[in-house]
Amino acid sequence: MKTDYSIKKELKRLGSIRGSGTELISFYVPPGTQIAEAVARLRDEHSQSGNIKSKATRLNVQGALEKIMQYLRLYKIAPKNGLAIFCGNISSVQAKPDIELFSMEPPSPIQSDTYRCDSSFFLEPILAITEAKEMYCLVVMDGREATLVTLKGTSTTVEKKIRSFAHAKVRKGGQSAARYERAINESINDYYKSVGDSVNSVFEKYGYKLNGLVVGGPGPAKENFVRSKNLNYQIKVLGVFDTGYTDETTGVNELLEKSKELLKEQAAVQERKVMEKFLVEVSRNGLVVSGYEKVKNALSNNNVSKLIISEDVELVEVRYRCTTCNSEFTSVEQGNTRQVRHTEGGTLEVISQKDAVEDIIDIADSSGIDVAFISSNGQYGKELLLGFGGIAAMLKYKS
Secondary structure, rough: HHHHHHHHHHHHHOOOOOOOOOOOOEEEEEHHHHHHHHHHHHHHHHHHHOOOOHHHHHHHHHHHHHOOOOHHHHOOOOOOOOOOEEEEEEOOOOOOOOOOEEEEOOOOOOOOOOOOEEEEOOOHHHHHHHHOOOEEEEEEEOEEEEEEEEEEOOOEEEEEEEEEEEOOOOOOOEEEEEEHHHHHHHHHHHHHHHHHHHHHHHHOOOOOOOOEEEEOOOOOOHHHHHHOOOOOOOEEEEEEEEOOOOOHHHHHHHHHHHHHHHHHHHHHHHHHHHHHHHHHHHHHOEEEEEEEEHHHHHHOOOOEEEEEOHHHHOEEEEEEEEOOOEEEEEEEEEEEOOOOOOOOOOEEEEEEEEEEEHHHHHHHHHHOOOEEEEEOHHHHHHHHHHHOOOOEEEEEOOO
């Protein structure tokens, strides 16, 4: 969770940056890409950038490209989730360029292979991943093959492929029709069991934290599989859809298209469940606390079962020193801009500051506590942010 939060924070900063021209470069490198190939592509872009008419824009674009190529020398091959690199002149003073590079490894494999030079950074591929709160298992299958993938945001990962000859229209000589029919039924059941065991293994791999299963495919095999009762009782089948294919590209994409409204609603349902439970406890003065200090204290006492955080809360823990008496104190404040403060006897200087929300998430992660991020777009999210300071917790016991 800390990684997702840090990336969202960085994306918010990147989203606020505007170039004076089309000089901000966004470069996405998919997993497994040979870095030599990526650098060759950038060299080609560097050559073409010589045609830019504006001298200032041309120099800034070429400077950014050179900086990215220099950075990529740290790698031989792209990391397992790929790379997202953003670089360009972020200075507001045209005469004093300030070319900065930002890089991140996405929390899930990035499928975008994109180079873009514009007046703003192209963030959509990363946003699609980080905005996804839920993760699902998808199965596309017919009577002969099945493909299992996990889905987070727009990113899919193939977990397993299964092939069976159970429905093959082949009759072996020397068998009675009844015996042959029994053999076929047994092989079909074995196939469904194999698919069910594989789905169970995927959910077990992710600690049964996947939000549900969606099944698709042509013909009746998908319905028969769901009815076969080979799935662990903890797995919730969210929907079954007709698709024409069972492969990881066409079949999965077709299933995604048909189930997108269902999955969108599921994410909202999960968020609503968390907030409704929280508000019920609030109404009866039950097992909840809110506000930074109370939540942090509950975490320190190992008394939190779920941490609830608004996606838009911004808290900074600032340490000050008085220039007159040298005394120090800490304050948790909104926003991210600090100035020297005047007191009656002198001034308060900022010694250090850190992200207070990230600090709380770090504590929760180290203790294995579930963290729920709540969007501030809906009614519940706005209530959490404005009425409860954007941070709350469900407690294990009444303190």
